[in-house]
Amino acid sequence: xxxxxxxxxxxxxxxxxxxxxxxxxxxxxxxxxxxxxxxxxxxxxxxxxxxxxxxxxxxxxxxxxxxxxxxxxxxxxxxxxxxxxxxxxxxxxxxxxx
Amino acid sequence: xxxxxxxxxxxxxxxxxxxxxxxxxxxxxxxxxxxxxxxxxxxxxxxxxxxxxxxxxxxxxxxxxxxxxxxxxxxxxxxxxxxxxxxxxxxxxxxxxxxxxxxxxxxxxxxxxxxxxxxxxxxxxxxxxxxxxxxxxxxxxxxxxxxxxxxxxxxxxxxxxxxxxxxxxxxxxxxx
Numbered sequence: 001x002x003x004x005x006x007x008x009x010x011x012x013x014x015x016x017x018x019x020x021x022x023x024x025x026x027x028x029x030x031x032x033x034x035x036x037x038x039x040x041x042x043x044x045x046x047x048x049x050x051x052x053x054x055x056x057x058x059x060x061x062x063x064x065x066x067x068x069x070x071x072x073x074x075x076x077x078x079x080x081x082x083x084x085x086x087x088x089x090x091x092x093x094x095x096x097x098x
Numbered sequence: 099x100x101x102x103x104x105x106x107x108x109x110x111x112x113x114x115x116x117x118x119x120x121x122x123x124x125x126x127x128x129x130x131x132x133x134x135x136x137x138x139x140x141x142x143x144x145x146x147x148x149x150x151x152x153x154x155x156x157x158x159x160x161x162x163x164x165x166x167x168x169x170x171x172x173x174x175x176x177x178x179x180x181x182x183x184x185x186x187x188x189x190x191x192x193x194x195x196x197x198x199x200x201x202x203x204x205x206x207x208x209x210x211x212x213x214x215x216x217x218x219x220x221x222x223x224x225x226x227x228x229x230x231x232x233x234x235x236x237x238x239x240x241x242x243x244x245x246x247x248x249x250x251x252x253x254x255x256x257x258x259x260x261x262x263x264x265x266x267x268x269x270x271x272x273x274x
Binding site: 003004006007008010011014015018023034038041042049050052053054055057058061062065067075076077078082083087 | 103104107108110111114115117118119120121122123126127130133134137140141144145146149152153156157160161162164165168169171172174185186193196197200201204237238240241242244245248249252256259260263266267270271273
C-alpha cells in the first residue's frame with residue numbers, strides 16, 4: 001500500500017476532528033463534513049485505480065450521490081436554524097439542557 | 099516528477115488543515131474548493147480522467163456552489179481570517195506541524211515502512227501494477243459505463259433516495 005494513503009487518511013482524520021470540535025458557526029462543521037466526503041472519494045478512487053478494480057469504478061459516483069443528499073439535508077437544517085435564530089451560531093442550540 | 103503524487107497529497111492535507119481550523123465559513127469554502135482541485139489532480143495522476151471530471155463538475159460545481167451561496171446568506175460583517183484569531187491560527191499551526199512531521203518521516207528513508215493498522219511502504223508509490231492489455235478503452239470509463247448494465251439496481255436505489263431526500267428537505271423547510 002503506497003504512502004499516499006497516509007496523507008489522505010490524515011486529511012480525513014483532520015476534517016473529522018474539525019467536525020467534532022465546534023467553534024461558533026454550524027456552517028464550518030458542515031464544510032468539515034464535506035471535506036470528509038471528499039477525502040473518502042479520493043481514497044476510494046485511488047484504491048480502485050491502483051488495483052485495476054474496474055467494476056468498482058462506479059462506487060465513487062454512488063458515494064458522491066449520497067454525499068450530495070446529506071449535504072443538502074444539512075444545509076436545509078442550517079437554513080431552518082438561521083431563519084429561527086437569525087444566525088447559525090451553535091450557542092443558540094440550547095433547548096436540550098441536561 | 100516521480101514524487102508528484104506525494105507532493106499533491108501533502109498540499110491536499112495542508113488545505114484540509116486550512117478549513118478544519120475553522121475560520122469564517124466563506125474562507126473555509128474557498129479552501130475546500132482548492133482542496134477539491136488538488137484531489138482532482140491526485141486522481142488524474144492515477145489515470146482516472148472521468149472521475150477527476152466528476153470531482154470538478156458534481157462536487158465543486160454542484161455541492162460547493164450551494165454551500166457558497168448559503169454561506170453568503172448567513173455570513174457576518176467581519177469574517178474571521180486565519181491570522182485574526184489565536185484559536186484558528188493555533189489549530190492551523192498544529193495541523194501544519196503534524197503534516198510536516200509525517201512528510202519528513204516518510205521522506206527520511208528510501209525503504210521506510212509504517213505500520214499503523216496496515217503496512218504502508220513507499221515501494222508502490224509511482225508504479226501502478228499493470229494487469230495487461232486493456233485495448234483502446236479506458237478501464238475506468240468502462241467500469242463507470244457498467245453502472246447502467248450491472249449497476250441498474252444501484253441507479254434505481256440512488257435515484258429513489260434522491261427523490262426521497264428532496265421530499266424530506268421540503269418537509270423540513272416547511273416550518274411552522
